[in-house]
Amino acid sequence: MIKNVAIVGSGFLGMTLALRLAETGAKVTIFESADRIGGLAAAWEIGGFEWDKHYHVTLASDTFTRKIIEEIGLGDEFKWVETKTGFYTDGKLHSMSDAMEFLRFPPLGLVNRLRLAATILYASRQTDWRSLEKISVENWLVKLSGKLTFEKIWKPLLRAKLGDSYKRTSAAFIWATIQRMFAARRSGLKKEMFGYVRGGYARVLRQFSERLMSKGVEIHLNAPIDRIEKLPNGSFRVLPRRSRRRGDEKKVVLRDGEVVVESTKYARVQTAAQVAPGFSGMFLSEPGLKSSVAVSPDAALAMREYDQVILTCPSSKAAEMLPQLTDDEQLKLRNIEYQGIVCASVLMKCSLSPFYVTNITDEAPFTGVIEMTALVDKRDFGQNTLVYLPKYVSTDDELFGKTDAEIRESFFAGLERMYPQFKRTDVIAFRVSRVRNVFPLPVLNYSDSLPGVKTSIENVFVINSSQIVNGTLNVNETIQLAERFFNEELRK
Ligand SMILES: Cc1cc2nc3c(=O)[nH]c(=O)nc-3n(C[C@H](O)[C@H](O)[C@H](O)COP(=O)(O)OP(=O)(O)OC[C@H]3O[C@@H](n4cnc5c(N)ncnc54)[C@H](O)[C@@H]3O)c2cc1C
Structure with a gap:
């Protein structure tokens, strides 16, 4: 019998699991609350260029990342660059490379x-x-x-x-x-070598989702999941949240007793998985999905039954979706504290420094400065400079309530203090990403109170970055976690 699996979350964890499961012949459906795949590694558009929403590099030692990128056919597209690291201390920039x-x-x-x-x-x-x-x-x-x-x-x-x-x-x-x-x-003369795939994660994710869909994986975007329901027959329903964001409206009508959407908008999202603007949409003609009779996700999708459910979202969200869990499981999931991020991307005409990363030990409105174009070819950005200004904050930090304009003002003032050559008139575009749950705080004795991936509900699993106990948050650790979980629990 073909196994029917629902995965909540289209980050690298969800996508890797989907790939491995689909390779065993399972029928996999991914639900993603955002309008794009990729989670923290997703891309967006800044000043007319498409690049990662959050700065990403691959290390030569990231064997799991490199293997999957090889598998999806982009292994030859890596570019490796020797980068420099800076330190901003006592009002001065120092090279520490x-x-x-x-x-x-x-x-x-x-x-x-x-x-x-x-x-x-x-x-x-x-x-x-x-x-x-x-x-x-x-x-x-x-x-x-x-x-x-x-x-x-x-x-x-x-x-x-x-x-x-x-x-x-x-x-x-x-x-x-x-x-x-x-x-x-570790490689060579202890020089720092960082890599990226030409075209960035937008290209990696596009290729990855094409591979998934070629294996029959369905990806639903704009599909925030609210609850997992266990049915008396032992299977599960995955129930989406009712309210939808502005711009996602679709007209749902009943035709011959069947719920259909007349607008093709959702069908396009559903089938092409909207991997990126400009994506060819080759899956628009996916068999079994006529764009004029696309089934409403809220109704028919919610009626589908799955043999297994895997939640890859943050732990507290998983606890909300699974009220059936024991008190102890609920407590453990909700007790995992996360650190969030407010991360600005700035596209500008001039470079700030030769450093890919500048660590800051003085007071500053941001945590560090990441000059992406010290790594990525400037020609990919029309000879402009792309800089990230991340500020790691607690999930309830007041920065989450600030407008883009307020953040821009304080971040630009910070850049002016650090870099005399920085001019606001050189800025072409500025965008802010806000994520409340980025990585779990590695508090004392962290792994002692960590819940297992297997829950007390048979065939329901919760797996996310909280399970990375002896590493930092990165794509390589994420894929490694997915591969290990697949081999130990799902392959059977
Ligand atoms: C600023 C920053 C810089 C980074 N730099 C690097 C780097 O240089 N190199 C590197 O290797 N890694 C880097 N990372 C880490 C990397 O992005 C993560 O390791 C990886 O993306 C985590 O993938 P994931 O699938 O575990 O989680 P996520 O990407 O968080 O995926 C979880 C998904 O679940 C979805 N979801 C949540 N709730 C629901 C719901 N109710 N219904 C449906 N979907 C839901 C979310 O929208 C999300 O898409 C960086 C991360 C950040 C934030």
């Missing part, structure tokens, strides 16, 4: 620089991350690097990513970050 620059790093005296280097080396060689989960990151770093270096370097960096929650964070967080940083430098 190789060991010599590190040893000359002016804000610290020689002894502290050596202690900092020793800390990083020590962390890179540690393997027992579980014991680090029991130690606070502050205690660990103060012990290894000294109080002064902690205050001057580590604390501002931790605060930038975790806010005041750094006080509750375990040493496993900085260990995982250093491990990844080291992986980036």
Whole structure:
């Protein structure tokens, strides 16, 4: 019998699982609340160019990412670039791109620089991350690097990513970050090599979704799921939220007792999966879906039955969708605290610096500066510069309530303080992304209270980045998690 599986979420986790399941002959349906696939890795348009909504690079050591990109036929499209890293400290920009620059790093005296280097080396060689989960990151770093270096370097960096929650964070967080940083430098002469696929994640996701659809996977966009219902026969219904956003309206009519939408708009979304503007729409003629009689997702889709349901959305959302879970499961899912992000993309005429990443230890309205065009060919952006200004914040931070204009004002003022050559008149486009649930806070003893992927409801699984216990949030870890889960639980 063909297995019918529903996956909630079209990020890399959902898409990888869909691919593997479809390869076994399962019938897979993906539900995505956004109007595009890809989740955190999705693309958008800025100043007439299509690029990742959030900055993304691949490391040479990202074997899972590279394998899947190879599988979908884009393996030869990687471009590898040696990048530089900057530090903005005491009102000045410093290069920290190789060991010599590190040893000359002016804000610290020689002894502290050596202690900092020793800390990083020590962390890179540690393997027992579980014991680090029991130690606070502050205690660990103060012990290894000294109080002064902690205050001057580590604390501002931790605060930038975790806010005041750094006080509750375990040493496993900085260990995982250093491990990844080291992986980036492992090749060659310890130079930092970063890669990207020509065309960015927009191209990767387009190709990925085409591969999925060629294997019969259905992708429904603008389909926020509200609840999973278990039926007496043991199968499940996946129920979408009733309210739809403005612009998604469709005319639903009853014809011969069948619910149909007369507008072809939804049918187009449903079949072509709207992978990106300009996508050829080759799946418009998908068999069995006549655009003039497309079935309303709210009605007929909600009546479909599935043998298995996999939720890849944030844990608290999964808890809401599954009120049938035990109290203990509910508590564990809802207790996972997330860190959010407000991330601005700025397309401008002039470059800010030669650094791909600039870490900031001074006060600034954003966490760091990522100059994408220090990595990606400027010709892809009409010779302009693409810069990201991320600000990591708690899920209830007041920044989420600020308008784009307010954020632009404070971020531009920050750029003016850091880069004398920055001129507002050089800015071509500015866009803001806001995501409340980006990554779970790696608090002390994090993995002890983590719920399992298998729930108490047979054939319902909750899997997301909260299960990444000994790594940082990245596509490689995400795909690895999906592959492991598929092999251990779904392949049977
Ligand atoms: C600023 C930033 C920079 C990053 N940089 C890098 C990088 O350089 N390199 C790298 O490898 N990785 C990077 N990442 C991490 C990478 O984007 C993630 O690891 C990956 O995208 C996570 O995929 P996922 O499927 O687990 O989650 P998500 O992408 O979050 O997917 C979950 C999906 O579920 C959907 N969903 C939620 N609720 C519902 C609902 N009720 N109904 C239907 N759908 C729902 C969401 O819309 C989303 O599409 C970065 C992330 C961010 C935010």
